[in-house]
Amino acid sequence: MxxxxxxxxxxxxxxxxxxxxxxxxxxxxxxxxxxxxxxxxxxxxxNAHAKVLREGVAGMIGFIGDSVASSPFAGAIIEGAQQRAWEDGLLLLTVNTGGDKELETASLDTMLSYKVAGVVYGAMYHRMLEVPEALAGIPSVVLNSQDRAGRLPSVAPDEVRGGYVATRRLLEAGHSRVGLINIETLESGLPGAVGRYEGYTRALEEAGLALNPAVIRFGAGNEEDGYRYAMELMTAAKPPTAIFCANDRTAWGAYQAASELRLSIPGDVSIVGFDNQVTLAPHLRPGLTTLELPFVAMGRRAVDLILQGAEPDGRVELMECPLIERNSVTHPKEMP
Incomplete structure (x- = not known):
């Protein structure tokens, strides 16, 4: 100087x-x-070390994720957090643990030794997490999941609203036999599976339609189950005219089943997905109408909360999943 x-x-x-x-x-x-x-x-x-001694915190926010290097959604969620941190002159220190608890502990210890301003504890799919005790002493936010103990604030997608909007889109197109291929069982407790199912049933109830177990399947969120269960549904005696696939990979499998059965999408069956996986949804033929997980917005909001002090009040902020319209939905051939 x-x-x-x-x-x-x-x-x-x-x-x-x-x-x-x-x-x-x-x-x-x-x-x-x-x-x-x-x-x-x-x-x-x-001198960063002198700055820490003077101000008590470094110009960094920590981000610890279980699969930030391999998830197709990781780039967007990190982008949102990084953009928001930089707007306040902070850098994002990101660590991918791959689910390794020893690496997670070591990474967290290092971040705390650097006196980061806060920690975003992220997961690449929505679930209930056991949050490390070490986060109790620093502003921290659980991102794309929720703290099972209900202590730290969390930012997550509004799964129920998303399932409702997806199903409502098909109902408004004139479909009354709307199938569902879910991404897990309800017993699993997975927020995405439970919430999207609740939204589906709520939309049907609001439309005055009875829940029909014959057109509901519970898969594992992969292409294979999407194909298998779509084949079952579309070859039934009274097939649905539309299917809500609770993620885009499931929808991909349903597309393959429709192709094998020589059924047109959306002419013979309309399909709505969930995720808006950019490597998949826009490239299906026709393009898949789907719900977008708001990763950029969630990443930004998590950093917002840290900059505000992130009080350990256990609040859960649910963010809207926008509907992305493409070409996989139209009215049924015959009105039921």
């Missing part, structure tokens, strides 16, 4: 005030420019 001051022809105190954008300091733009030019020319960097 002494060298920067000498090169810019100002005092060391002026350099400090300019670099820290101190409130109340009044310098001409020419002075600020001289300081910045000297910083760039000399390659000056602030």
């Amino acid at each position: 002494h060298d920067v001051a000498a090169a810019a022809g100002v005092s060391q105190a002026t350099v400090s005030l300019v670099l820290n954008s101190a409130s109340g300091s009044r310098f001409s733009e020419e002075t600020r420019k001289r300081v910045r030019d000297a910083v760039n020319r000399l390659g000056y960097r602030t």
